[in-house]
Amino acid sequence: xxxxxxxxxxxxxxxxxxxxxxxxxxxxxxxxxxxxxxxxxxxxxxxxxxxxxxxxxxxxxxxxxxxxxxxxxxxxxxxxxxxxxxxxxxxxxxxxxxxxxxxxxxxxxxxxxxxxxxxxxxxxxxxxxxxxxxxxxxxxxxxxxxxxxxxxxxxxxxxxxxxxxxxxxxxxxxxxxxxxxxxxxxxxxxxxxxxxxxxxxxxxxxxxxxxxxxxxxxxxxxxxxxxxxxxxxxxxxxx
Amino acid sequence: xxxxxxxxxxxxxxxxxxxxxxxxxxxxxxxxxxxxxxxxxxxxxxxxxxxxxxxxxxxxxxxxxxxxxxxxxxxxxxxxxxxxxxxxxxxxxxxxxxxxxxxxxxxxxxxxxxxxxxxxxxxxxxxxxxxxxxxxxxxxxxxxxxxxxxxxxxxxxxxxxxxxxxxxxxxxxxxxxxxxxxxxxxxxxxxxxxxxxxxxxxxxxxxxxxxxxxxxxxxxxxxxxxxxxxxxxxxxxxx
Numbered sequence: 001x002x003x004x005x006x007x008x009x010x011x012x013x014x015x016x017x018x019x020x021x022x023x024x025x026x027x028x029x030x031x032x033x034x035x036x037x038x039x040x041x042x043x044x045x046x047x048x049x050x051x052x053x054x055x056x057x058x059x060x061x062x063x064x065x066x067x068x069x070x071x072x073x074x075x076x077x078x079x080x081x082x083x084x085x086x087x088x089x090x091x092x093x094x095x096x097x098x099x100x101x102x103x104x105x106x107x108x109x110x111x112x113x114x115x116x117x118x119x120x121x122x123x124x125x126x127x128x129x130x131x132x133x134x135x136x137x138x139x140x141x142x143x144x145x146x147x148x149x150x151x152x153x154x155x156x157x158x159x160x161x162x163x164x165x166x167x168x169x170x171x172x173x174x175x176x177x178x179x180x181x182x183x184x185x186x187x188x189x190x191x192x193x194x195x196x197x198x199x200x201x202x203x204x205x206x207x208x209x210x211x212x213x214x215x216x217x218x219x220x221x222x223x224x225x226x227x228x229x230x231x232x233x234x235x236x237x238x239x
Numbered sequence: 240x241x242x243x244x245x246x247x248x249x250x251x252x253x254x255x256x257x258x259x260x261x262x263x264x265x266x267x268x269x270x271x272x273x274x275x276x277x278x279x280x281x282x283x284x285x286x287x288x289x290x291x292x293x294x295x296x297x298x299x300x301x302x303x304x305x306x307x308x309x310x311x312x313x314x315x316x317x318x319x320x321x322x323x324x325x326x327x328x329x330x331x332x333x334x335x336x337x338x339x340x341x342x343x344x345x346x347x348x349x350x351x352x353x354x355x356x357x358x359x360x361x362x363x364x365x366x367x368x369x370x371x372x373x374x375x376x377x378x379x380x381x382x383x384x385x386x387x388x389x390x391x392x393x394x395x396x397x398x399x400x401x402x403x404x405x406x407x408x409x410x411x412x413x414x415x416x417x418x419x420x421x422x423x424x425x426x427x428x429x430x431x432x433x434x435x436x437x438x439x440x441x442x443x444x445x446x447x448x449x450x451x452x453x454x455x456x457x458x459x460x461x462x463x464x465x466x467x468x469x470x471x472x473x474x475x476x477x478x
Contacts, residue, residue, distance in 0.1 A: 027434050027435050028436055028438050028439060029423075029435065169457055172469075174471070175469065175470075179471075184268075194449065196266050196267060197267055197268045199263070199266070199267050199449050200267060200457055200459070201457065203447060204403075204446050205444055205445075205446070205448050206444075207444070208441070208443055209444050209451075210433065210438055218408055218438065218442045221408070221440070230411075230417075231414075232413070232417035235417065
């Protein structure tokens with residue numbers, strides 16, 4: 001029962017401007033290009049007033065992927081959208097932006113455990129299921145025929161949530177002041193990261209640590225499998 | 240009860256040739272230089288036949304730190320030694336080096352959970368406790384007087400183990416072949432990493448993910464505190 005030969009690898013488009021997500025893909029040997037979505041995140045959030053933090057991460061990830069998949073630049077590509085939301089005591093926290101907000105958050109989360117939810121949405125506009133190069137095992141691959149084009153709405157897709165719990169160290173006021181002063185937490189969901197200065201203040205993660213940074217590669221592997229691909233198809237030098 | 244003012248920050252010497260450990264410190268904003276130890280790891284291991292994987296990681300980390308702290312290049316510095324050992328079913332696994340060994344390990348660990356132990360040893364030859372710049376709260380700081388020099392044996396030190404459990408995805412033979420073919424796992428304790436291609440095949444970590452990569456910054460923060468320093472003292476631009 002050998003694996004059927006895969007057609008030549010499609011290109012991956014990352015629908016995110018996040019440098020941290022790009023670094024994860026680069027380190028994981030996965031080639032990609034970036035096309036930033038123009039999704040109005042506040043509008044999506046307001047349109048789903050009953051969505052919890054986890055559902056919100058999934059909704060926003062899928063909205064980003066759909067937005068980019070509909071563009072000409074993404075024709076024939078796999079499009080990955082991701083969105084991260086931090087949850088503490090049931091409330092959703094995005095990026096703090098302001099130093100005063102970041103300080104307040106750290107006073108709240110010091111010594112405690114929250115959940116980092118990263119939603120992943122993968123849309124396959126590569127049409128590889130109809131290319132006549134072998135079976136794929138994908139779910140619905142090739143449904144939209146052989147015409148490549150901006151048809152994110154019809155292309156097969158898969159979504160998944162990766163949630164990791166994050167336990168913070170007991171931090172001092174001086175540490176909070178220094179960390180906020182560094183500027184790092186202002187642009188991070190949850191006001192921290194584990195791949196920067198914030199690593200000093202996170203004592204444990206339970207889950208995929210790359211989900212905490214913003215993109216779970218093991219989740220991407222699962223989504224690729226659902227659509228008939230192997231993650232190794234996307235590796236830079238192992239196509 | 241305010242924190243006493245710290246003297247000017249000492250320099251940190253990393254007693255490890257590991258590029259992954261260096262990347263963690265760089266990302267965490269911590270300035271350092273590298274001085275590679277000449278510890279004979281096999282000799283240390285053979286000298287402690289009853290040591291389990293966790294104890295071995297600590298012994299090797301301390302041996303590396305002591306070796307480097309005794310050198311003139313480390314005079315007046317904080318010296319950090321680290322060593323990582325992977326444990327599965329009670330057995331210790333280091334780097335596989337050979338493709339055939341790496342393949343065998345992956346067939347064994349696919350779908351299972353092991354422990355990554357990283358030992359940390361911090362030796363403080365900075366003598367800041369006697370510099371007359373204020374109290375430090377350190378344990379035994381300054382014991383060896385004001386003469387800076389290669390005295391790793393007398394300088395205050397602290398050690399700690401950071402253990403994280405690692406759960407592997409169920410991987411296929413094709414994925415194992417591609418991963419081993421990439422060369423990445425050959426030089427990694429446990430034949431994997433979570434900050435590279437291996438991220439696709441690790442579904443979860445329980446513990447500090449940076450301990451899995453080779454250096455837990457939160458553990459370094461704790462060791463620094465034991466010796467009277469704050470991790471923020473070592474931050475590049477926030478001294």
